Amino acid sequence: MTRVVISGTGLYQPPHIITNAELVEAFNAYADKFNARNAARIEAGEVEAMVGSSVEFIEKASGIKQRYVLDKQGVLDPDRMRPHFEPRADEQLSLMAEIAVDAARKALAAAGKQGSDIDMVLCASANMQRAYPAMAVEIQQAVGAGGYGYDMNVACSSATFAMEQAVNAVRCGTARCVLMVNPEITSAHLEWRDRDCHFIFGDVCTAMVIEAEDTATSADRWEVLGTKLATQFSNNIRNNFGFLNRCEDTDPDARDKTFRQEGRKVFKEVVPLAAAHIEGHLGSLGFEPTQVRRYWLHQANEGMNQFVLRKLVGREVSDDLAPLILDEYANTASAGSVIAFHRHHADLVPGDVGVICSFGAGYSAGSVVVKRL
């Protein structure tokens, strides 16, 4: 069977940082304004007063210290509380494609490939900026790729699910060299006015080149030993935004049209699911979790990753075994585990085995076991 490798990765990092202190200041200003505006109704018990957010809570509950965003001003404006993006003409490269092309060019350079070497483009992300034409097809054209491309969305697990599609396509011969991109403009679907989640997400885009081992020329090659995907329905992470909204005559700005979650339930339910998923996958390939040199895990919550790892290896683990990037990037949906891989793989040596694993809405979990060549 064709051996398949990851031969290059790339990262687009937005220009603006929002620290927790800046975020909390903006949120609290919004909450104060809301309470002042609704003072009479709050007094009458008709409306609940908003309660302020705190930096201490955010850091203790999640491990997040800051996030990158495409637009900072709009998010921190207490009279707006969402990013502002200029609409673009159909002839212009769309925003999602723009950040994907930036990350893609870096991944292609790392893999020593030209756009014309690519014959499959997967745009895998938790949100697409339009219904069609597929973002992947626009990106395909922008990087000069051939073949075909398509979009896919499995929320936070989009990247690992796309990696399986890429690996299978190369194994089956339906593609030779795949470009997978994860443009995550999470700031546009986050409810910045909800203190339960306003700190969670950050914007970013990751890219990866996956190809047959015999065409790979990069010195930095990771053989994909196996992929495993799983889903199990849950409403605990949900966003009802969609094309039927306008026919339902509901408020397009209603709370259910952006990200919402039952964070504590997700934490409790996904930890055992992810740990069992990884253990089962490693076992099917003949590995014990303790033989893994590095885990590049989904980046939603620092404590959650510690629990998953403790279940797997039976002890407290360091950053060396499972690097954390969410302190700097926050939760970047499907891109999180790919950022961790991109930033923290250079020190591993040939023969080292690692696991890239995502988990999130669906529920969904995807793992990719790799070995450094």
Ligand SMILES: CC(C)(COP(=O)(O)OP(=O)(O)OC[C@H]1O[C@@H](n2cnc3c(N)ncnc32)[C@H](O)[C@@H]1OP(=O)(O)O)[C@@H](O)C(=O)NCCC(=O)NCCS
């Ligand atoms: C979201 C998350 C960080 C919240 O942490 P938590 O410890 O579960 O916190 P809770 O939501 O239970 O809230 C605890 C308390 O802090 C309060 N609180 C919530 N947000 C707050 C904020 N921004 N500032 C201060 N206090 C806050 C709550 O109101 C609650 O108060 P109460 O105990 O008086 O009711 C955590 O549950 C999480 O990360 N879960 C996993 C989510 C995940 O993986 N999602 C995948 C997304 S793709």
